[in-house]
Amino acid sequence: MTTRKDPLGGAVGNEPWWPTGRLHTRSGREPLSREQIVEATIRFVDREGLDALSMRRLGQELGAGATSLYWHIKNRDQLLDLVLDEIMGEVRAEVPAAQAWRDQLAEVARAMRRVLVRHRHLASLLGERPTLGPNALEGLEWLMGTLRHDGFGVLDSALAVNLIVNWASGYAVFECRDPISGPSISPDERQASVEAIGAMLASLPADRFPNVVAMATETSHLTADDQFEYGLARMLDGIEAHLTPKEPAAPPAEPS
Amino acid sequence: MTTRKDPLGGAVGNEPWWPTGRLHTRSGREPLSREQIVEATIRFVDREGLDALSMRRLGQELGAGATSLYWHIKNRDQLLDLVLDEIMGEVRAEVPAAQAWRDQLAEVARAMRRVLVRHRHLASLLGERPTLGPNALEGLEWLMGTLRHDGFGVLDSALAVNLIVNWASGYAVFECRDPISGPSISPDERQASVEAIGAMLASLPADRFPNVVAMATETSHLTADDQFEYGLARMLDGIEAHLTPKEPAAPPAEPS
DNA sequence: ACATGACTCGCACGGTGTACGAGAAGGGCG
DNA sequence: CGCCCTTCTCGTACACCGTGCGAGTCATGT
Numbered sequence: 001m002t003t004r005k006d007p008l009g010g011a012v013g014n015e016p017w018w019p020t021g022r023l024h025t026r027s028g029r030e031p032l033s034r035e036q037i038v039e040a041t042i043r044f045v046d047r048e049g050l051d052a053l054s055m056r057r058l059g060q061e062l063g064a065g066a067t068s069l070y071w072h073i074k075n076r077d078q079l080l081d082l083v084l085d086e087i088m089g090e091v092r093a094e095v096p097a098a099q100a101w102r103d104q105l106a107e108v109a110r111a112m113r114r115v116l117v118r119h120r121h122l123a124s125l126l127g128e129r130p131t132l133g134p135n136a137l138e139g140l141e142w143l144m145g146t147l148r149h150d151g152f153g154v155l156d157s158a159l160a161v162n163l164i165v166n167w168a169s170g171y172a173v174f175e176c177r178d179p180i181s182g183p184s185i186s187p188d189e190r191q192a193s194v195e196a197i198g199a200m201l202a203s204l205p206a207d208r209f210p211n212v213v214a215m216a217t218e219t220s221h222l223t224a225d226d227q228f229e230y231g232l233a234r235m236l237d238g239i240e241a242h243l244t245p246k247e248p249a250a251p252p253a254e255p256s
Numbered sequence: 257m258t259t260r261k262d263p264l265g266g267a268v269g270n271e272p273w274w275p276t277g278r279l280h281t282r283s284g285r286e287p288l289s290r291e292q293i294v295e296a297t298i299r300f301v302d303r304e305g306l307d308a309l310s311m312r313r314l315g316q317e318l319g320a321g322a323t324s325l326y327w328h329i330k331n332r333d334q335l336l337d338l339v340l341d342e343i344m345g346e347v348r349a350e351v352p353a354a355q356a357w358r359d360q361l362a363e364v365a366r367a368m369r370r371v372l373v374r375h376r377h378l379a380s381l382l383g384e385r386p387t388l389g390p391n392a393l394e395g396l397e398w399l400m401g402t403l404r405h406d407g408f409g410v411l412d413s414a415l416a417v418n419l420i421v422n423w424a425s426g427y428a429v430f431e432c433r434d435p436i437s438g439p440s441i442s443p444d445e446r447q448a449s450v451e452a453i454g455a456m457l458a459s460l461p462a463d464r465f466p467n468v469v470a471m472a473t474e475t476s477h478l479t480a481d482d483q484f485e486y487g488l489a490r491m492l493d494g495i496e497a498h499l500t501p502k503e504p505a506a507p508p509a510e511p512s
Numbered sequence: 513a514c515a516t517g518a519c520t521c522g523c524a525c526g527g528t529g530t531a532c533g534a535g536a537a538g539g540g541c542g
Numbered sequence: 543c544g545c546c547c548t549t550c551t552c553g554t555a556c557a558c559c560g561t562g563c564g565a566g567t568c569a570t571g572t
Binding site: 128 | 379380382383384385386388393396397400401404410411413414415418419422423425426427429430433434453460464465466467468470471474475483486487489490491492493494495497498
């Protein structure tokens, strides 16, 4: 509400574009900000895991008191919503722009998986709370736009986008959940869990679980990328086969 | 130090993680049992939600002290593992036996979604912990067996099963996640909340989110079943198209 | 009669989220 | 200059959490 003159003639009425708030608190440090808290939360959870996250520990991470955070965020749940939307922004930021709808959907799926695997301890949040933040909506809007520009109808775009994004998210969540997968954990951790699960599967009676044992042995050379690309290809094949014969590059398109 | 025996399968070497120890009551009165605790947990969470679950409240549900439960279960996490495997047993129990692989996979996907929606507050657990319990393994073994019996190779079966089960689980988790939590169990109420979210999306600023708004309005008549069946059909189409024309023996052959 | 094993449970400890209110400090205004 | 108002931090407090520990109860084996 400060009515200060804007020397550069900015159009802002309420706030200058540069923070004019106080620079020092009684402890001499810059005040917290919501962005700072969200960033610190992501950093902390990436490093120590989601179970280790508490408001007190997060306060320590920021060199602040635990309850100081509550001036900037409503509660812990809202903080997690902000965190989730932030990494949805990461997805949106790093998906390459492709020409054809098929490549576009594939790149979105890969970017979603890449980001979730990078923040593997945050992936499980996707199963607990809806992602309706501004970044998620903006990404959805953009992806819908590219498909429509390729000649997809609204209904076809919605179904295809929903299917691809849902599947890629779910795949990544399960991949991050399962310690046997997840290429971003340290090798010794991964080795330990692989051996543990392998030993468990080996302990299964081969007469009662012949197919599971066969599966475990014959798929041992498959990486998570292999299975992801397999599913992605099958899904895009199914979508493509279901399209009406009229092809892209046609602005108007009607759902079948 | 007291050297008490406990019914849990402690000191595991290559044993599966689930408890293998037996328990039997000697007293005339019926004491607690692991099955009783698991059943009460499912009942409680279905009624009051996952956040309301605590060992003290669960003890009240059973008319027992909170710490009495710890004789039968190792800790809360193991209890949730048991709960998850129990509803995996529900899935296994109610999937109809079909003849063709395509119908078989479809019925498994539908049963998975049906059970998770029935226990909607438990669905999010799937995103947090792997499901490697005996019921899940048995169902996996059985499904792999049916596909192999239909001529699928081990690798093809594994990829297809993994894809379908992962997708159906993820879809159901997200479906259960989106409706606002509450005592609503009936599908009508659930559908109502889905429509409420659709209405919220349709009220977004149409100039900034034209495609999202168009999607929300044009898909308002779609039920969750419609979208599930759409995705299921696309996925099975993709799998079918990838099969070698005649019979099994299709190596992974992953495109890039 | 006595020991033993199978359970149950009260207590306590250190942790959690967060409501509350006291305080500190910079900016605006007299 | 003093004074207040807004902004922001944080210590304290409260109810609740998971669960380790050991004492207590009771049926059964010998």
